[in-house]
Amino acid sequence: MSRVLVIGCGGVANVAVRKCCQVSDVFSELCIASRTKSKCDALAASLADKTETKITTAEVNADNVQEVIGLIRSYRPELVMNIALPYQDLTIMDACLACGVHYMDTANYEPEDTDDPAWRKIYEKRCKEAGFSAYFDYSWQWAYRERFEKAGLTALLGCGFDPGVTQAYCAYAKKHEFDRIDTIDILDCNGGDHGYPFATNFNPEVNLREVSAPGSYIENGKWVEIPAMSVKREYDFDQVGRKDMYLLHHEELESLAANFPEVKRLRFFMTFGQSYLTHMKCLENIGMLSTVPVDFEGTEIVPIKFLKALLPDPASLGPRTHGKTNIGCIFTGEQNGKKKAYYIYNICDHQECYREVESQAVSYTTGVPAMCGALMLLTKKWDKAGVYTVEEFDPDPFLDALDKYGLPRRENRAPVLVD
């Protein structure tokens, strides 16, 4: 019997809330809050006669710590699930500390305008010092460790699929399958097809960053940086088939590198179709991905924002997306003196997700782990004060919950390895 405040009402929050409402004995009361209360009301209304969970809604501007504090004080939740954009992670953490409630999110903090040249310099410096390439890193949120510890509160960071489940897979492999892990490859494959020649699941700026940022990975215990999209592999994914995938930097690499220092090689690969990449390249070539305003008939127009206006609304892709995602980790190492390999992954079907929660698999695979992470905290299966990423907790009850609530694990003890 818990009371939870959910901040955010986008695609992922929609899934998380619907899943929480399937576990009403734990999530007995839920408040959905966002900048646009009408969206929260619509979601609450659609669930009204389908759940025992008592749902209320509220308006909140999460950029404003005092507003968040006011809402927490009036609703008195045990846990705040931050499922908004990652720009508000710090203000919400501040509010949780001020009010003495637990915190969790699905993606690590980044300042809102990473394209602001002044900010950008700061990130680049931070990341360079950290030794890898990214515009975001955990340092902002790790700086809260002592405060959460002292307050006896838990902050669970990045509890989606990747980051999130992939780190639980790592903890699981370490606990049950290996005495020593030598390599980890995280493989994120989206075999979905929305039928448009070009559209993006997220906002195009995020997509652009994925394909245009340098990649980085751990080799022999050290960060290696590579030019964007310069390492490509083909992999035959279970139930999806052969796909091209590219080595990227991805946020969980940072915490995994810190928590699995014995691992010699740690990489992240994501699939991109040739058509998607061709469109991105063409758009980049003509300057359409630029964030620098262009004068057009006397109006300042930011090309990438105009692009967003032209592309299909990401929310409209759900009903028309077919196919499956396949996300997981391949490990090599040793157990009982024998070399071994192990692949643990999940397959998720876009249409099945849509039928269940009116979202396709990209939102589903993030929203379900968010609910399961909250479940771990509320049921005290994960119970330690401080700021933690998923691999720092016992993976067993979390993976059991994922099995039960829609993202069952699959295992392969003779996987094809990635070169």
Added chain:
Amino acid sequence: MSRVLVIGCGGVANVAVRKCCQVSDVFSELCIASRTKSKCDALAASLADKTETKITTAEVNADNVQEVIGLIRSYRPELVMNIALPYQDLTIMDACLACGVHYMDTANYEPEDTDDPAWRKIYEKRCKEAGFSAYFDYSWQWAYRERFEKAGLTALLGCGFDPGVTQAYCAYAKKHEFDRIDTIDILDCNGGDHGYPFATNFNPEVNLREVSAPGSYIENGKWVEIPAMSVKREYDFDQVGRKDMYLLHHEELESLAANFPEVKRLRFFMTFGQSYLTHMKCLENIGMLSTVPVDFEGTEIVPIKFLKALLPDPASLGPRTHGKTNIGCIFTGEQNGKKKAYYIYNICDHQECYREVESQAVSYTTGVPAMCGALMLLTKKWDKAGVYTVEEFDPDPFLDALDKYGLPRRENRAPVLVD
């Protein structure tokens, strides 16, 4: 000793005027008129100490018949060279009739907004009745035949390279090389490279129309329509090399079909690089080539106009374009009872053009024939009242003039034929 009014001061007009000034004994006085007088003044100033031709300038809005009449009455030219956009062909023809002066242009009339749905219906009906696919046709200007005949005036239509020189090549082949022509293939190859990943020589709307309009050609004396870009051939062009080319509709096909009714097959091919086509396709896919305004933050924005603002200014391509154009016609037929093939073409080097007239070959190959056509009319080598296309005149003095003034013909009596 003639006085000529040039209307227009864009890339092609720049070339035509500079070439006229190389033949001052014929073009003794020239008035350059356009909407923007300062452009005319700049061109005149750049030629001031380099020619015997006496140059003046004027401002004129060629959409307004009365303004054009006023200018003709005050300047009293023998010939008006219309080298402006094709939208003003009819108003300028009207003014020439009113004032009793000869007329010529480089591209056939089209109404300004072919994308206006109401207009579009009209063109589509006209063209459907004519039996081929195009948004423009000669019917608008052929309707002036009787009036020019009665007035004892000549209107020379489409005297650039294609339309223009290609039709003179046809008349030449018929006069000297064949008793009977069976097939004509017009091959337009631009092997130029401007070093940008994507840029267009003309305005992107015109480029778009080329690649997105259905193609048409004459087979067994009848028009055949094909889906856009559906017929592709590779051809090894002299001094350019192997290029992919595509069957398009092109305006001279209409007049050639009328003037060469014995020809069984008549086609037009233009080269496009894969990268150019890929960019056009991507831009089309995301809606960037649309002429329908999109609401963007409260402002109505026409995507293709915004695209134009992003792309390099076509005028800036001149100094950086390298490589050559190769445009010509391949004929098959019979002479003296023997089957034969014949290829006549011109090769033009972008950088050489730029050094001579500060324009690359695309403008050069249109501007030089415009001057040579005017030369034919002024020297009475072409002298008959009415409205005519180039193939209706004696090709010999015209091709001699082209040989002399920068676009020499080349011949091949054993050409590789196009399938």
